[in-house]
Amino acid sequence: MAEATADLECRGINKDFGTFRAVNDVSFAVPPGTFFSILGPSGCGKTTLLRMAAGFLEPTSGDLLIKGRSMLNVPPNKRPVSMVFQHLALFPMMDVAANIGFGLRRRGEPREDIARKVDAVLARVGLPDVGSRRIEQLSGGQKQRIAIARCMVLEPDVLLLDEPLGALDLKLREHMKVELKQLQSEFNTTFVYITHDQSEALVMSDQIAVMNHGVFEQVGGARELYYDPKTAFVAGFVGDSNRFSGTIESIRGGKLKARTPSGFAMTGTSAADGLSKGDSVDIFVRPEAVRLALSKPPVSKLANATAGTVDSILFNGANSRVLVRDEATKNEIDVAIPQTGEFAGLKRGDKVYIGWDADQTRCFAAGKS
Amino acid sequence: MTGDRSRLTMILLMAPLLIxxxxxxxxxxAEMFLVSMREKVGVRQYEFGFANYATFFNEPLYWNTFVRTALMSVAATALTLVIGFPVAYYIAKMTRGRSKTILFLLCLIPFWVSELVRTYGWMILLRESGLFSGLLQYVGLASQPIEFLYNDAAIMVGLVYTSMLFMVVPLVTTLDSLDDSMIEAGYDLGGTGVSIWREIVIPHAMPGIVSGCIVVFMLSLGNYLTPILLGGKDSLWFTGLIYTQFITRFNWEQGAAFGFLLLALSSFIVWAGLKLSGQTLSRTMGR
Known part of the structure; x- marks a missing residue:
């Protein structure tokens, strides 16, 4: 993966704060034109990593390259990267055009060139007439676009984005997700985006790195992370999951049987190598992988079949869920309701049959995360 | 009923301010103004007129002192700003938590003692038989005692020292409100230290700069003790003239006129300063 032409490349990056290691031996390469997300909970080190790329922090060890050139000891104002800050950091003392022109003025470009470039980038972000407005006169979405325009006018090799959607309300955030992705493909620039919001990462990214406790747990496409998580942390963090614990009773090839504390024998697939009989495992099953039925036959052929009563219905349009109190595992299982009309009349206290396949039952060694 | 009650509450709350x-x-x-407009024509005989103001303009010493006081105050304000800004920036942006509180307190400590004691402290340092003079002689840079007191530089030192806190506090407040990411964004977009100060830090701090300058300027212009004690007989500070008229010469009419001229001067310079910096009084003082 580490091609020589990668826009941003990290080689064994470490960052210590005193005795605390915030970033631990992280290596990755971002190919040109990629929308690369770093997804992780707060405190996982993703902001530290981004600030090292921007130049506000120096790595304790390791190398950081942009377009193949080492950036160690290169100050932020000399790096070919730009950053969109969490709260955007637009300059309230200047109007929009002066904000966007700030970087160009620092490069000493002629006044008429600056004006032309500012107009061009404003047109590209779809706000052609706001140049003379003050920052506080802009809406949240407009500020977002101006912040991106202010960086893109400098034609950076890599644009770094530090959770810029965090401050927006839900509706605007959904809208800006699509818009950011469109802007990225329009500018065809490498975006490195950090977020703790998995849906932002899943919707927008070409590549996602899931980060936890300073290390990259897994790097891959959105589908890969969702359908084929390599660690328990990724399985739990990306998407929703029902989580069980159990002890392996038998294991052959990738298939295993694990017994839950309540005595239910779960048939599953081992997602990682090195599991053996007697190991404790965490078992993850996605809500949409659970088959829901009002009678027994449809689920009885599945590797794991059980029955339960409806505890509550979480109606959310197409994403409606039902919480089933399962008899076998004594767990509350989150099940997606198929939108076929069959379960439209489902109500609290109903008896239902549920089952899921062994392939959809992913087991990881317990204790991590 | 409730209307009357809330009206009464409001009057009571406003009462101390109004009184x-x-x-x-x-x-x-008002009384001073009336006094300043009295011309003395004989023993205990007064007429309404501008004679006291005319005296001011006809006597070069008076308006020379007036202009000198204004210029010195402006210089003291500028000097306080130049020294206070880095101090405030350091306190607001470079320090955190405890050390911030301690530094802030260090700025405040000189104000726990009276101005007289503080000024006397400077006299101990600067006088002919004082610490600086002795030190210079000790290290061999001077062969005889040097008098540092009783000149304009001594007055300036005293004024800047006395006003420092009133410059630092508003500056720390405005600089505190400057988001660190603004400065980082400036660097990220290719800015250098100088351009970030010029285009981001100083414009942001402008209301604090102006309000600090107004306070320091007024304090310097109206200061009596520091110029007289550190500047001696030749200090030629306008408040000294007012004092002389009132206390030494019992010429209240002339003193009142001088007082009003000083009020006009400070109002004019503050107005001019606001106009020059493009700030308004409500923006700078109403924070």
């Missing part, structure tokens, strides 16, 4: 304004500001000034 203060009327009794201590409005009435004395």
């Amino acid at each position: 203060w304004l009327t009794a201590l500001i409005f009435i004395p000034h």
Whole structure:
């Protein structure tokens, strides 16, 4: 993966704060034109990593390259990267055009060139007439676009984005997700985006790195992370999951049987190598992988079949869920309701049959995360 | 009923302010103004007229002192700003938590003692038989005692020292409100230290700069103790002239006229400063 032409490349990056290691031996390469997300909970080190790329922090060890050139000891104002800050950091003392022109003025470009470039980038972000407005006169979405325009006018090799959607309300955030992705493909620039919001990462990214406790747990496409998580942390963090614990009773090839504390024998697939009989495992099953039925036959052929009563219905349009109190595992299982009309009349206290396949039952060694 | 009650509450809450304004500001000034407009024509005989103001303009010493006081105050304000800004920036942006509190307190400590004691402290350092003079002689840079007191530089030192806190506090407040990411964004977009100060830090701090300057300027212009003690007989500070008229010469009419001229001067310079910096009084003081 580490091609020589990668826009941003990290080689064994470490960052210590005193005795605390915030970033631990992280290596990755971002190919040109990629929308690369770093997804992780707060405190996982993703902001530290981004600030090292921007130049506000120096790595304790390791190398950081942009377009193949080492950036160690290169100050932020000399790096070919730009950053969109969490709260955007637009300059309230200047109007929009002066904000966007700030970087160009620092490069000493002629006044008429600056004006032309500012107009061009404003047109590209779809706000052609706001140049003379003050920052506080802009809406949240407009500020977002101006912040991106202010960086893109400098034609950076890599644009770094530090959770810029965090401050927006839900509706605007959904809208800006699509818009950011469109802007990225329009500018065809490498975006490195950090977020703790998995849906932002899943919707927008070409590549996602899931980060936890300073290390990259897994790097891959959105589908890969969702359908084929390599660690328990990724399985739990990306998407929703029902989580069980159990002890392996038998294991052959990738298939295993694990017994839950309540005595239910779960048939599953081992997602990682090195599991053996007697190991404790965490078992993850996605809500949409659970088959829901009002009678027994449809689920009885599945590797794991059980029955339960409806505890509550979480109606959310197409994403409606039902919480089933399962008899076998004594767990509350989150099940997606198929939108076929069959379960439209489902109500609290109903008896239902549920089952899921062994392939959809992913087991990881317990204790991590 | 409730209307009357809330009206009464409001009057009671406003009462201290109104009493203060009327009794201590409005009435004395009105009285002073009337006094300043009295011409003495004989023993205990007065006429209404501008003679006291005319005296001011006809006597070069008076208006020379007036202009000198204004220029020195402006210089003291500028000097306080130049020294206070880095101090405030350091306190607001470079320090965190405890050390911030301690540094802030260090700025405050000189104000725990009276101005007289503070000024006397400077006299101990600067006088002919004082610490600096002795030190210079000790290290061999001077062969005889040097008098540092009783010149304009000594006055300037005293004024800047006395006003520093009133410059640092508003500056720290405005600089505190400057988001660190603004400065980082400036660097990220290719800015250098100088351009970030010029285009981001100083414009942001402008209301604090102006309000600090107004306070320091007024304090310097109206200061009596520091110029007289550190500047000696030749200090030629306008408040000294007012004092002389009132206390030494019992010429209240002339003193009142001088007082009003000083008020006009400070109002004019503050107005000019606001116009030059493009700020308004409500933006700078109303924070």
